[in-house]
Amino acid sequence: MKKISVLFFFASLITIAQTKDEQQIKRIYDAALTQGSAYNWLNHLSNQIGGRLSGSVQAQQAVDYTKAQLDMLGLDRVWLQPFMVPKWVRGTPEFAYIETNPGITTNVPICALGGSVATPLVGLKANVVEVKGLEDLKALGEEKIRGRIVFFNRPMDPTEIDTFESYTGCVDQRYNGAEEAAKYGAVGVVVRSMTLRLDDYPHAGAMSYGDTPLENRIPAAAISTKGAELLSTTLKLNPKIKFYFKQNCRQEEDVESFNVIGEITGTTHPDEIILVGGHLDSWDLGDGSHDDGAGCVQSMEVLHLLKTTGYKPKRTIRAVLFMNEENGLRGGNRYKKIAYEKKENHIFALESDAGGFSPRGFSFESSKANLERAQSWASLFEPYLVHFFKEGYSGADIRPLDNGEMVLAGLRPDSQRYFDHHHAENDTFEHVNKRELELGAAAMTSLVYLFDTYGIVN
Missing domain, CATH: 3.40.630.10 (Zn peptidases)
Structure with missing residues (x-):
């Protein structure tokens, strides 16, 4: 009987505490x-x-x-x-276009990635090579990358219910893309924006050059997902297209x-x-x-x-x-x-x-x-x-x-x-x-x- 009374006493204390907590949370x-x-x-x-x-x-x-x-x-x-x-500092608004033939261009939305260097004052224009991730750079090698703009186009995985897991799965191309592409002679990088939505908003974010000397750093920009889809489709139709972008960012x-x-x-x-x-x-x-x-x-x-x-x-x-x-x-x-x-x-x-x-x-x-x-x-x-x-x-x-x-x-x-x-x-x-x-x-x-x-x- 005494044991039952003790158990009842402790159960009552737990109930009182729960009630107190419920009331305070309310x-x-x-x-x-x-x-x-x-x-x-x-x-x-x-x-x-x-x-x-x-x-x-x-x-x-x-x-x-x-x-x-x-x-x-x-x-x-x-x-x-x-x-x-x-x-x-971002500087003046960025500008970019896809050039399918000389004088025939389509503007696409971009933004400089945080920490990027600027393009030359007149901008940067080059042929494009599309990759799905950092591992593709080694497979392509310097011969296919040197002198080109690397276009990182791995989308966020839509099958991940937790979208932060999807983000984690592809953000390395934004953060390390320029550092790695520069090792193979790329002149710039363009990265698909980190979003599951198809729209015209480029998404910023930090990037890093690691230990790359200042003189070897290449400009990096994010392109909107609609822009990325257009660039990818156009590349498939004509691999010789060129991409132009201009950005004026600087580190103070x-x-x-x-x-x-x-x-x-x-x-x-x-x-x-x-x-x-x-x-x-x-x-x-x-x-x-x-x-x-x-x-x-x-x-x-x-x-x-x-x-x-x-x-x-x-x-x-x-x-x-x-x-x-x-x-x-x-x-x-x-x-x-x-x-x-x-x-x-x-x-x-x-x-x-x-x-x-x-x-x-x-x-x-x-x-x-x-x-x-x-x-x-x-x-x-x-x-x-x-x-x-x-x-x-x-x-x-x-x-x-x-x-x-x-x-x-x-x-x-x-x-x-x-x-x-x-x-x-x-x-x-x-x-x-x-x-x-x-x-x-x-x-x-x-x-x-x-x-x-x-x-x-x-």
Whole structure:
């Protein structure tokens, strides 16, 4: 009889805890959907500031604006973390065409890839060789590549349900294509845009020359998917066609920029830090609403919602808006360096960098015990249609923090539309749904609440 009473007592405690958690999460969601500020913050970032390329005036305006908004939340501490960032400038708009015969041309949309060198002032025109990936270069050899423009035309795999897996499967041609093609004597590269959509928007993104000397670097551009289809079809009909493109991008001296940081100090375990974050910089073609203005304002909203609901965290909750994720990751690395120097104890970090679409769940990089604990909370999120709690990638800016003991997580929204906008001119405010953005912020805040309440398994 005594054993039954003890079991009943512990079962009652579990039920009380679940009820408490359900009530707090309901308060969080209600506040996000009725008193949230994320959408208004994003409106200003997108429509009053615009694209925030690392090192640009707009990036600095975003730093000033978000710090001011965090100051207004009445947090325990708000500060800027300085460091130097690269400053790559696109210059005048790019121009390109396919020439089927002398004087007979068809214009196609392109954009310079981030970090690329410029073409000659008069532009670059050459014959084209099409490949499906880096491995094709070796098979073709220098004889068939020298003096030509290499056209990388491997599309994202449409059979992958997780579009981030599809992106990962072909992004190497964008990042390393120019470096590898130059080894075989190519004079330039054109890369199919990383999107499953067939449209006229070229998608930017970072590329690297590795250790290639400056004098041997060749210009690299992304071509829209419709442009890529036209170029590929035209090449099949006439392998002797030429491609012309002109871009005026340049790399300038590094400039100072900042991570923007705000925190609520914990009441009982202030030395244990829970981090939420996104990256404040974006590419310059659109206004960076999904990538990653959404993640920044959702991270700010976590602090706002905790205060709005009257919740006083046990642990320190810190929002970090990282700078220079897109073309260097210096913000994430700088934050990690300072955290290690100060011997800060980060137990949990959550990043939102997958767009402001409907939240579907979270992916975790952690020990098995901590993954199972997180999965035990999944039922609390089911009323909000958040069900994905699995092992997987967290986020680029928080990964440098990984010490093998903490928990890293990434918000996982529905991914089907993300690459329609990623790094493109149509990554703009009107493509963000207010309710979806708010639901994502609420999901993040709820997960932060649970990790704050129960900690991690050591």
